[in-house]
Amino acid sequence: MRVCSDKYTDREIREKLRKKLDTGRYEHSLGVAYTACSLFMAHGHGEISDLSRAYTAGILHDCAKCLTDEERDKYIRKYQVELSDTEQMQPFLIHAKLGAVLAKEKYGVTDPEILSAIRWHTTGCAGMSFLEAVIFSADYIEPNRKMLPMYPALRPLLFSDLDRAVCDILRYTIAHLEEKGQLIEEHTLEAYEYYKKLTGAD
Numbered sequence: 530m531r532v533c534s535d536k537y538t539d540r541e542i543r544e545k546l547r548k549k550l551d552t553g554r555y556e557h558s559l560g561v562a563y564t565a566c567s568l569f570m571a572h573g574h575g576e577i578s579d580l581s582r583a584y585t586a587g588i589l590h591d592c593a594k595c596l597t598d599e600e601r602d603k604y605i606r607k608y609q610v611e612l613s614d615t616e617q618m619q620p621f622l623i624h625a626k627l628g629a630v631l632a633k634e635k636y637g638v639t640d641p642e643i644l645s646a647i648r649w650h651t652t653g654c655a656g657m658s659f660l661e662a663v664i665f666s667a668d669y670i671e672p673n674r675k676m677l678p679m680y681p682a683l684r685p686l687l688f689s690d691l692d693r694a695v696c697d698i699l700r701y702t703i704a705h706l707e708e709k710g711q712l713i714e715e716h717t718l719e720a721y722e723y724y725k726k727l728t729g730a731d
């Protein structure tokens with residue numbers, strides 16, 4: 530599958546990424562890439578240029594996930610990445626914002642919408658573009674994920690009603706974070722309000 534990079538071939542991107550991720554994370558990334566392509570096809574976007582963008586955002590979405598703390602802090606300083614209070618308190622969130630920066634700087638991706646889909650894949654945000662919503666949801670449902678009780682209904686729903694399924698994922702995410710006593714990013718709460726209103730969900 531073609532990767533949208535100005536600097537590297539598809540094979541080079543996969544080889545670079547494979548060295549930076551552990552095996553499970555690399556397989557998850559492939560799972561997100563192909564799930565994103567499938568969602569594009571199901572929603573009427575079958576052109577190879579569309580699928581390449583879905584694949585690129587999917588395969589690179591976690592490119593900053595397996596950095597050591599030192600590497601992460603080095604890149605934050607080098608690229609002057611500004612962190613929110615929630616990101617400072619819960620550093621695992623940083624990989625989304627930093628991933629968008631590294632996809633550009635280290636993998637040669639310049640398409641702003643691909644970078645933005647990587648940026649928002651963890652928290653979601655209100656009014657996501659189709660690609661952003663697809664990557665956000667593909668990350669949640671791709672087939673390598675450990676089975677969750679809602680999957681048998683949620684996975685097909687994404688292929689028929691993307692907005693409604695995004696709303697459900699946001700609701701599950703918020704409930705899960707509350708249960709674990711973790712902070713909830715304001716963008717996630719705003720996104721949930723937005724999709725609840727959009728879909729008329731309770």
Ligand SMILES: [Fe+2]
Binds near residue numbers: 591624
């Ligand atoms: Fe992630």
Ligand SMILES: [Fe+2]
Binds near residue numbers: 557561590591668
């Ligand atoms: Fe992921």
